[in-house]
Amino acid sequence: MSIKVHHMLLKGWHAWVAGSFLVAYLTADEDTYAMHLFAGYAVLAAIAARLLVGVLAPASSPLSLPRPSLRAAQSWIATGRGRHPLFAILAVALLAMVGGAAVSGVFADALPWLEDPHEAIAEASLLVIFGHIAFVAYTYGGRRLLGKLTARFNETRPSTQSREQSA
Amino acid sequence: MLARMLIHGLIAAALIGSAAAVFAQTRDANALSRQIAWIWSDDRDHH
Numbered sequence: 001m002s003i004k005v006h007h008m009l010l011k012g013w014h015a016w017v018a019g020s021f022l023v024a025y026l027t028a029d030e031d032t033y034a035m036h037l038f039a040g041y042a043v044l045a046a047i048a049a050r051l052l053v054g055v056l057a058p059a060s061s062p063l064s065l066p067r068p069s070l071r072a073a074q075s076w077i078a079t080g081r082g083r084h085p086l087f088a089i090l091a092v093a094l095l096a097m098v099g100g101a102a103v104s105g106v107f108a109d110a111l112p113w114l115e116d117p118h119e120a121i122a123e124a125s126l127l128v129i130f131g132h133i134a135f136v137a138y139t140y141g142g143r144r145l146l147g148k149l150t151a152r153f154n155e156t157r158p159s160t161q162s163r164e165q166s167a
Numbered sequence: 168m169l170a171r172m173l174i175h176g177l178i179a180a181a182l183i184g185s186a187a188a189v190f191a192q193t194r195d196a197n198a199l200s201r202q203i204a205w206i207w208s209d210d211r212d213h214h
Contacts, residue, residue: 011172011175012175014172014175014176015172015175015176015178015179016179016183018176018179018180019176019177019178019179019180019181019182019183019184020179020180020183022176022177022180023180023183023184023187027187032191034187034190034191034194034195035184035187035188035190035191036187037190038183038186038187038190038191039183039184039187042183042187133169136169137169140168140169141169
């Protein structure tokens with residue numbers, strides 16, 4: 001399989017996990033319990049599939065599991081080159097949190113005391129998801145936008161200074 | 168790219184949501200028919 005196909009599968013997986021998490025989150029109510037159950041199992045299946053594929057995929061593949069390492073983080077801080085270490089940290093945090101929410105949901109059916117921890121993990125994983133989206137948006141688009149805004153600000157500043165001098 | 172991924176996520180949510188709704192409907196219908204069958208058998212026992 002080519003790298004392009006791997007990237008496509010990864011995007012498809014993102015849609016699968018995000019879509020099922022969204023449905024599970026929005027249906028977390030007594031009235032829509034069956035829908036919540038279905039979507040929760042879809043989240044669990046997505047996480048299980050990702051872990052399985054991540055273990056089987058070669059290390060060079062984009063499908064291989066992200067491994068945060070202290071050495072990679074130190075090297076990134078020193079040189080500023082390579083992939084930002086937060087990518088791997090956030091990805092592992094997301095897999096753990098969303099997986100934890102799904103697994104605790106499965107057991108909460110039999111063990112009612114797990115309902116509150118299940119809810120808490122789901123709420124916390126929503127924050128990690130927003131953090132992940134914000135970080136990716138900043139890395140791929142926000143930084144460029146920030147650069148443009150700074151450049152525009154710098155363009156307007158000399159003219160303000162010259163106006164002040166002439167006054 | 169991010170906007171496209173968000174749209175893909177929403178499309179997936181719509182598909183999974185629809186499947187979940189069908190699952191819920193089937194489950195409810197099965198539960199209802201079981202309940203009706205149970206009421207019927209209860210009535211028969213009494214008569």
